[in-house]
Amino acid sequence: MLTHPTLDQLHDLGLHGMAKGFKALSATPEADALGHAEWLGLILDHEVTQRRQKRFEARAKAAKLRHPASVEDVDFRTARGLDRALFLKLASCDWIRERRNLLITGPCGVGKSWLACALAHRACRDDLSVLYHRVPRLFAALDLARNHGRYSRLLRTIARAKLLVLDDWGPEPLTGEQQRDLLEIVEDRYDAGSLLITSQVPVEKWYEMIGSIPTLADAILDRVVHNAYRINLTGESLRKTHRAEFDA
Structure with missing residues (x-):
């Protein structure tokens, strides 16, 4: 399976959570019914969740x-x-x-x-x-x-x-x-x-x-x-x- 160019761009920008969300949504048939704003909102949620988890892990390690x-x-x-x-x-x-x-x-x-x-x-x-x-x-x-x-x-x-x-x-x-x-x-x-x-x-x-x-x-x-x-x-x-x- 070829990598979608958007995935490469997201990884290049350090938006790994969005890339993960993009990949997950692309594999979900129900996602075809979503509008552009809904797509963007969902992959942004993935990015926010991943960044929050990484900050927590860093703080817990430092503590x-x-x-x-x-x-x-x-x-x-x-x-x-x-x-x-x-x-x-x-x-x-x-x-x-x-x-x-x-x-x-x-x-x-x-x-x-x-x-x-x-x-x-x-x-x-x-x-x-x-x-x-x-x-x-x-x-x-x-x-x-x-x-x-x-x-x-x-x-x-x-x-x-x-x-x-x-x-x-x-x-x-x-x-x-x-x-x-x-x-x-x-x-x-x-x-x-x-x-x-x-x-x-x-x-x-x-x-x-x-x-x-x-x-x-x-x-x-x-x-x-x-x-x-x-x-x-x-x-x-x-x-x-x-x-x-x-x-x-």
Whole structure:
């Protein structure tokens, strides 16, 4: 079968989604009844869909999320204090567009990181840039960057993300250097991007966890907490629950 010259032109222009749509419509007998505007609209839909999918894949790859989670798979039946209405509101990603923060706290194993990744995954689908970092590794990376002259560049990379996920903060108090690192990150994001922080430590004890300089603790928490949504999870570890169900 000879290649239609229009297909070659579409590929040459980088319109691969339109080319795919053109080919699919050409093989559909019902398409003969469509007008020119309908044809154009349908192949444009293919292009838009393919470009949206590629942007999502690029954003998801750059985010480096810990879990392959999605909001559609969230289990609201488990007794852990998860407010369904609030979570579904957060899944709209409006809080990220409004540059607000989200704090998820609760004991080990109740799904804090998984829920954070589900919301971050949804943000990628909504064409919002995301970065995920476990807090201990982020501080290690910042320390390494500082020693190799890449500190400012790493901070700029972190600041560009619309959503920054800081997973598994605490319970160890921050060192003086880590306090200043966190202030730099928070200051860059204030009224410019959103933070999603997960921690086993209740928000009320974060002041103590930040460390020994009260002015730094005040500056950090004022920027993080005042406009933040909160999810306070409770209950036993889901890993323990699932293991018991499996053993039964």
